[in-house]
Amino acid sequence: MPYPKFVWSPAGGWWGQPKTWKRNTVIVGIGIAATMAFVFKKSAELERRTLYPRVWIPSMIWAKQFKDDSDPNFQPPKSL
Numbered sequence: 001m002p003y004p005k006f007v008w009s010p011a012g013g014w015w016g017q018p019k020t021w022k023r024n025t026v027i028v029g030i031g032i033a034a035t036m037a038f039v040f041k042k043s044a045e046l047e048r049r050t051l052y053p054r055v056w057i058p059s060m061i062w063a064k065q066f067k068d069d070s071d072p073n074f075q076p077p078k079s080l
Contacts, residue, residue, distance in 0.1 A: 052076050 018024065044062045052074055053060070060066045065074065 049074075 044059075045064075047059060047063050048065060049063075054077060065071075
């Protein structure tokens with residue numbers, strides 16, 4: 001099967017396997033983890049709910065709104 005002998009692409013062309021692929025993978029993984037940590041932290045800081053959830057949701061663990069009692073109207077429903 002004929003194929004071009006010289007191909008350039010960001011992924012390395014035909015059968016590209018750079019020598020530093022493990023290091024590159026770790027660097028990209030750390031970058032993705034740091035970005036996701038920042039997005040999660042910012043999202044948790046900005047999260048506000050107008051109604052108390054009817055059932056338990058995971059964000060109740062980290063949301064500040066559930067930890068402080070500054071809003072007397074934000075209470076669990078009396079019955080489901």
